[in-house]
Amino acid sequence: MLGLNKKDTNLLLVVLALTMLAPFILNPFPTDSGLAQFNAGYPDLMQRFAIFGIFAIGFNILFGLTGYLSFGHAAFLGVGSYSAVWMFKLLSMNILPAIILSVIIAGLFALVIGYVSLRRSGIYFSILTLAFAQMSFALAYSVLTPVTNGETGLQLTLSDPRILGSSAAADGSIPVTNLFGLEMRSAWDMAVGPWTFTFSAGYYFCAIVLLVAFYLSIRIFRSPFGMMLRAIKSNQTRLNYTGLNPKPYTLAAFVISGMYAGLAGGLMAAMDPLAGAERMQWTASGEVVLMTILGGAGTLIGPVLGAGMIKYFENILSKINESVLHGWFAFMPDGLEDFFVAIVYPFVGKGWHLTLGILFMLVVIFLPGGLVEGGQRIGAAFRRKGKKAGGAEAEAAKQQPGE
Amino acid sequence: MDAILLQILNGLDKGSAYALIALGLTLIFGTLGVVNFAHGALFMIGAFCAVTLQRLLSLSHQVEVPGQVDFLGNPLMADVPYVTDWFGEATGNAIIDWSVPLAILLTIPVMLLVGYVMERGLIKHFYKRPHADQILVTFGLAIVLQEIVKYYYGANPIQTPAPEALSGVAQVLPGVVYPIWRIVYFCFAALIISGVFAFLQFTTFGMVVRAGMADRETVGLLGIDIDKRFTFMFGLAAAVAGLAGVMYGPINAPNYHMGMDFLVLSFVVVVVGGMGSLPGAVLAGFLLGILESFASTTWATTTLPGINQIIIYLVAIIILLTRPRGLMGRKGVMED
Amino acid sequence: MGILEVKGVNKRFGGLQALGDVNLSVEENTVHAIIGPNGAGKSTLLNCLVGKLIPDSGSVSFAGQSVLGRTPHEINQMGISRVFQTPEIFGDLTVYENTMIPCFARRDGTFKLNAIGSVGSQTDIRDQAMAMLEDVNMADKADVHAASLSRGDKRRLEMAMCLAQEPKMLLLDEPTAGMARADTNNTIDLLREIKEKRDITIAIIEHDMHVVFSLAERITVLAQGTPLVEDTPENIKGHPKVQEAYLGGHG
């Protein structure tokens, strides 16, 4: 289907189902139950799942395929956000032109930065991208204030021209972002028994963009271009002596992943029309690296999983405070309750970064292939158990004659 | 003339910190071949050794102040640090006042231990893994370390003042005044740097390490146990970073993310100096520190707005593009 | 005029004169062997031909065009393929993919952004690659990861990758080093077969005299960076000067 083989089609269908049913899947607990705090099915968070998923998918095209570790990708995301907000200020509140401009501007940025940075490889490349991103960040904060509005961040005002729209809505407030009239913030609640599910226009728009982005990434992975990128990661010398020029291939990958980042940035502004310099800071670049590695660099679905997991933890873990913990452990005797609260407390609430850091270290140490590798190992273990011992031996024997 | 001198002086303290961190980073990279993103965290831990000592020294108990009452009429209580009980009022207060320099004594064993545990427990397993993996795992470790510190010490900066006697300003030249502590910091950094170089230059241990940095395999073939020495080198690098941090407290109040802030810049410094070159790291550290201070002058910021924010990165980009191996880097290091 | 003309090439590494005034002419469609003791400069010479090193002076031209100042991939596109002393293959890719990449390089040139079509739909490339693998008897290992091949197989794969480009000239740096006798003989047969099937010029560096004398039509002896003699195998065999330099170099 759509030019994909059976396995990839299935993967795409799974992602399709997950994204379209997300409001149900992410809200498994009744609204009034104590576990409702683990629900992630509210529009704001679901949008972030999709947006960071796109960001990570794009990053993975560069890092997962070519092995070039960029520490500056947040710059493209930031540039995308600024472009989109400017579009809302000058043109109209329709998100389509804004997002298109985000992608184009981020692509141009990536072209320039990539062209220069790709003259070096290894850690030198990482440092160059980091330096460019930090420079953009510092400039956005200071000198470029007329464009970026400095520390405050770029926001919409009632005096913006919006030549194809109106400066102010009928009720005198700032107009909201929309797609040909469909407001991004509009949502519809569905109550089923004790459950409430929210369907938000903004989320579904992000989800569809995510699906397209994911589909394109599958196509890139399976294309001759994708194969060349993997060859670059594997052995650049051989590629050179095979008559292929690695530079334009890596640059193309860099620009494509920059455009994905710009798309994510544009979407972010489309959901919430403001843009700040902190989106470009190196910690934000580090975050997308974490997402990609955590999920599984070089795999198709990994970055999406990694992004979802980190954003979920960020939102859910950071909401758990001491009194919530006491609630959980209330069934225990007092001393024991305090003890458990004291143990768990450093890892949740404001300390969720600690959990993230530990999780990330564990993944790098034990599961270099990320969550996807973890899933595969578990799957393999089950299959082995299911098979008879003889079958396993035969399989082992089959792998021998290669040597 | 004076203005130029002042800018150079202003650059020295930051430059010293860059140089010290970069020196440690380079030692680790040169000997162990590991790119350590947790090095900034070591700097931060050093700074928090001073905080810890300060807190320990100020541990106190309450005593009644004879003859005085508070507004409720109860006897007025005052905190009295244990050290003043033990050493007498004058000595005790002097000890508290000098807690930052005294913390050096605490920092050295703590950092050696931290370095040893880190190397044996984690880094050791990453020698054969790609540089990207090393970056990632140490990045994770840096997050963990800084979060632990944040948990125990909070998110706000904690003041660690310099001793009274060293906290004023001094007249360094007619018409040029400069904070004494920054001079102390620079001298201290210079001392450590010379110490490390002397150690590598004049001891057999150092010679073996230098030979190992140049060609690890050959030295290994000579039957010398390089690994043990390299473990020690990791401890040493950690100690250097810790010392850089402990004395930096009075210049900038320690906070949990100071390590990350310095790490990014220190990496730029290392790369500018040339991956694996110790003199390069030191040179680039001071150079960039001084350049940064020049770029912060009103003259520079009015001519080129924002230049102070980006100068280091700009220089790094230019140097990397024109001298791919940095100022003093060797051929073939880290180019894969 | 040969297809490959090397004139007065010099190359120094610091104080070491690795190549001193090397002149070499390789006739089209012949097998030309370059032999010499360790450190004679054979690999250095080869590196100067493929753009890995730039000679300090002298000229290198291939099929009438200078190769100096061109990048390795440009030189490769001129029709020179090289097999390395230690196999250079794409370890993370399968044997099949390894063989497809040179086919793409031949069809599409140094760069083509083909990011949407799938590899699976490139039937011409797939067929060529598979045919090549069959030629070298590796079709059964098509889906194996190249990194897990045995050393002999890696070299065979590298040769297949070079041949898949249908180069005008193939450069081989010690293709049988570290191979068992049987594998060596297979390689000799393979090279002979290639030579018979198509128009190709081969330059081969070898220490194994059995390989050299089985294949070469002309032999150049290199010692301390300078060509000593160039002649047919028969004449080289008994040449006293060669024996002295070559064997002297070894003993």
Ligand SMILES: Nc1ncnc2c1ncn2[C@@H]1O[C@H](COP(=O)(O)OP(=O)(O)OP(=O)(O)O)[C@@H](O)[C@H]1O
């Ligand atoms: N990049 C380099 N830098 C410095 N010296 C080099 C370099 N490459 C080769 N050499 C030196 O040049 C000389 C010739 O080396 P080369 O590899 O060409 O010899 P060779 O004939 O291929 O030897 P072998 O039969 O062992 O492969 C040797 O002394 C070698 O040490």
Ligand SMILES: [Mg+2]
């Ligand atoms: Mg050789």
